[in-house]
C-alpha cells in the first residue's frame with residue numbers, strides 16, 4: 001500500500017469499525033474457535049511479493065472478528081472490563097498516524113507534557129492530595145515490577161543495581177493472598193524471590209489482617225531477614241476484596257517499609273467521592289497503580305502509576321547514556337527514566353480525549369449505574385432456586401454458585417459456566433473462594449445497559465433450569 005492510498009483504507013477501516021460497534025450486541029460474546037483453528041488458516045510462510053489491500057482486508061473480515069472475544073460487547077461480564085470509549089479509539093488512530101515514540105521529552109514534547117498534565121488531572125479526579133506525581137505505563141504489572149525494584153533498591157541502599165544480589169541479606173515483602181499474581185511475578189523478576197513474598201492472613205472480609213502483618217514483620221526481623229515492602233490491594237481480582245489502607249500503611253511505615261497499592265480495577269471508581277471510603281488512608285501510599293484502561297474507558301493500554309517520591313523510582317530505574325542526553329535543556333522530564341522500557345507510546349492523548357468528551361460526571365454516572373445494576377443482579381440471582389451468592393458486591397463484582405438440592409456444588413457451578421459461555425449471550429469467568437469453584441459477575445462494560453444486565457441474568461437462570469432437567 002502506498003502512502004497516497006492511506007486515506008482510502010483508513011476510511012474503509014473506520015467504516016468497518018463503526019459497523020462492528022453498531023452490531024456488537026448480535027455477536028456471541030466469547031470467540032467460538034478451537035485452539036489452532038486460526039493458525040491453520042494462515043499461510044505457513046510470508047509472501048515474497050506484496051498483495052492487494054482488497055485481499056488483505058477481505059481476509060481480515062473473514063478470519064479475525066469471529067475469532068475474537070468481544071471485550072466491547074455490552075454483555076461482557078467476565079474478568080474485569082477493558083473499556084474503550086469510542087473517543088479514545090479516535091485518539092489512538094491519531095497516535096498511530098504520528099507513530100510517535102515518546103521516550104524523551106525531546107522526542108515528543110506534547111506527549112511528555114500532556115502525560116504530566118493528564119496524570120495530575122487524574123490525581124485530582126481521584127481525590128488524591130497534591131504531591132503525587134506519576135506516569136502512564138502499559139500495565140499494572142509493569143508498574144508493580146517498577147515498585148518492587150524500587151522496594152528492593154531502597155532496602156539495599158541502592159547497592160543491588162551495582163553489586164548484584166549475591167551476598168545481600170534476605171529481603172521480605174508482605175501481601176495478602178487476595179493480591180493479583182502480578183505481585184508474585186514482580187517479586188520473581190526483581191530477584192526478591194517467591195519464597196520471600198509473605199502471604200499474610202486475611203480477616204473475614206478478605207482484608208489483610210494488620211495484627212498478622214505486624215507479627216510477620218517482627219518474626220522476620222527476629223530471624224535476621226530484611227523487611228522491605230508491603231503490597232496492598234484495593235479491589236482484588238478474585239472477589240474485589242480491599243485491604244484497610246489507613247491501618248496497614250501505618251504499620252508498614254512504622255518499620256520503614258515502602259508501600260505499593262494495587263487498585264488496578266477499583267481505582268477508576270474513586271472518581272466518585274462517595275466511594276472513597278474504600279481506600280481511606282491512600283494518601284500515605286508510596287506508590288499506587290490503577291488502570292484507566294479497565295473501568296474508566298481509556299482504550300487498552302493505559303495504566304497510571306502515582307508516586308509520592310518519584311526520585312526513589314528514578315534513582316532505581318533511570319540511566320542517562322550520552323546518546324540520550326538532551327543538550328541545552330536541564331529542567332525536563334524524560335519518563336523513560338521512571339520505568340523499564342526506553343521506547344514509550346503516546347498514551348496521554350486518549351485520556352485527554354476521554355476526559356474532555358465525557359467529563360467526570362458522565363463517567364461517574366456510568367460507574368454508579370454499574371454498581372447499582374450489579375447489586376440488582378445479585379439480589380435477583382439470590383432469589384432464584386439453587387443459586388447462592390458466595391461473596392457480596394464489592395463495587396460491581398460479586399460471586400455465586402449454582403447448587404440445586406443434593407448436587408455437587410463445584411460440578412454444577414462449573415457446568416453452568418460452560419453452558420453460559422457456550423450459549424454466547426453473555427460471558428462470565430470463574431475463581432476459587434475457600435477452595436470452592438465460584439462464578440464471578442462484574443458489571444462495568446462502557447456501553448452496558450440495565451437491560452443487558454437483566455438479559456444476562458435471564459440467560460443464566462434459563463440455562464440453569466435446562467441443566468436441572470433430567471437427561472433423556
Ligand SMILES: *Cc1c(COP(=O)(O)O)cnc(C)c1O
Nearest residue numbers: 139140141180182236237264265
Ligand atoms: C487487572 C489487574 C492487574 C493486572 O493488570 P495489567 O495491567 O494487565 O498488568 C493487577 N492487579 C489487579 C487488582 C487487577 O485487577
